[in-house]
Amino acid sequence: MAARREITKKFAREYVRADKHAKGEILDGLVAATGWTRDHARRAIRSANARTGPAGRQPRKPRERKYSYDALVVLQEVWRLSGQPSGKYLAAVMDDTLERLVRFGELGKVGPRVTDLVLDELRSMSAATIDRYLKPHKDAAYPVALSGTKPSHILRSSIPQRTAMDAPLTVPGFLELDTVAHCGHTLKGEHLWTLNATDPVIGWTMMRTVRNKAFVHVHEGLNWIAKHAPVPIAGMDFDNGSEFLNWSVIAWADNRDIPLTRGRPYQHNDNAHIEQRNGDWIRRHAFRYRYETDAEMTLLNELWDLVMARKNHLLPCVKATGWTATGSGRKKRIYDTPRTPYQRLLDNGILDAKTKTRLEHEHAKLNPARITRRINQIQQQLIELASARTQGTRPAA
Template sequence: MPDKDVSLATRVEITKKYAEAYEAASKKDKSRILDKVVEITGWNRDHARQQLRRRLRQPPGRATATVAVIDRRKNPGSKYSYDCLKILQRVWAVAGGICGKYLAASMVDWLDAMEATGDLVYGQDRYSQHVRDELLTISAATIDRHLKPLRDQDPIRGKSATKPGALLRNSISVRKAGDEIEAEPGFFEVDTVAHCGPTLKGEFARTVNFTDMYTGWVFTTAIRNNSQTHIVSAFEKFLEAVPFMVTGIDSDNGSEFINHEVLGWSAQKKIFYTRSRPYQKNDQATIESKNNHLVRRYGFYYRYDTPHQRELLNQLWPLVCDRLNYYTPTKKPIGYTTDAVGRRKRVYDKPLSPYHRLLAAGVLSPAQEAELAAYKASLNVVEIARKITSIQHRLIENAKEPTRRLERELEYAAAAAMPDAEWIKIDQRRARSA
């Protein structure tokens, strides 16, 4: 058995003593030397072998070592310049904090747009042709690694406000997860997101969110509540804002969508209307994803129940939609494959922005394409980012403290209604933990 009292300095001297003999020994003798070193030092064979080999690499004439050779991975330093990483942070902030895979795929668009607005100028503020070349070659994983310290914490969570609407449900076609994907733009999924904070009581704003299944094109607007009048008004705004023909809409089973007003509107506009299955989130996976990284990411989880807060939301959503539609890539599922152990795995296409997907679909006339291209060229992405940040700060200032206060009131009410036996159990748990 190895001596547990062998000091680190003794282990160092032992590796120095046996290192040269180990290097010159045959395979059989190397095994014997390793056995001896392991027996004396208590190391495992792999570590003992590393120490013997690395001891020989020490510079000649070095003073007597007093510590063991530490096995560390070599770090050659960053491949990218400091200027490149600083500009990367600026581009990422303007892009809305998107992931590395999407940022790498759209880097050319963001750099061109920021150069056009004068935010990036060669020879100023660390930006140069060399930095641009570095940014165009940086990988998605490297982007995520360098930007990880800058990512924000998730805000408070919200609640689900979907209530099934039995009226007319059986007369609407059901669209399920796994159904054939639409072959051209125009079929949208729609959902509402409740800005209720910690409770569904009272009146609060809702955001109506539309997403095209084929291109990922989004339209978002805030309404006062879930009444049929406001929902139909949001549908009208959506139809006017989308730059291509809307052929169909798919909703969940909420009563705000399954009613005579909405179905009468879709029939009048000759828009095919379908619904998902009750309690099956996967049937609307696209819009559920957008609810998270569009509405919740930009609008947070606070309670918005005043006209001023609703007005701020409606100033925010057009800016967010422009940035997502014209510059932010998305990826779409195109099939399945198997991984190394035979498990089924989703396959996605190359990330592209909804704007580029729409152009590639070939459904627009040359005049429409020119109009969209001119509108994209008129967008100042740096100004959009600045306005988004400003509106978000104003939303937080207006809603954060009232939402926290409402949370505390609910906690106090729940505590007051708690039976004495429950309080006794809580006190006992606190005493045990102390």
């Protein structure tokens, strides 16, 4: 964009002094250089000739607020109670979220501002508008996490690779798995780990915190995932960590007729779905503190139950469906319409009657604000426990 502005400024000097025929040639050259339409190129030249100094230093006219201040205040509360999603995802579930918050009476904090007109304004907001209005209230600064993956020295050659360039999955049930270390600033010593599994087709994700990466604990986590998966497990894909690439895990999968694949070493794109879940689901909610005790493991597993209810049932996600070429020749991913993993699961029609009834019953009872309040309470307890460990004390149970 800056290069286009400089080219336009250069053409503007010649455009002022040129005759009608020369002006047409200048416009043709600008259109060819920038890809603009002829009308837009003409307006850009006139604007560039009128300004002084670089375009980046020109004062911009403040954009008038399209929506009322009451709508902004209520939007902030809705965003907070729904788990602070991005505008793209909040806009996709705004109707359902507002209906639940009003039905459960959770907008009392901003109750005097909630009117039919304000609710209609919220429903009509675009994703970009939501992000722009909420920008002052977002804090996306997170430190870089430590990686706890240790390469396995066995079985690499016996487990087939699955890369990012392979054909995309189309049937639910194939899981990507990874472990996340709750180690704080050092991997030394004993600390808790969270086993994370996601289905790239529908986005359904399950998490379970275990004592460490010994098979007796990983086995417990795998059994929990297999029991709570909404559809039968059709396959599993791991990174090259030793907690997965070992004889015990291979035997566990063989006994259940679950095929295994692995990504390429040090290629996170091969496991892009689970890597995204590690950051957005685990790091964002449990932070990067060190957790070691049974009490902390109990809190984390309760936290994951709430996060799974919110993310799997109430908040949408998108899925890449293909590639397209931009005007400049770059490849760009195409994504489908945002939908919740629960909606994708129903759309797929793979659920048995018993599981479908159970999930529908769970879905109907979910209160976004109640989930958020309990998540905040657990997070505050985790912060206090981590702070007590740093100070060498332990708070009362």
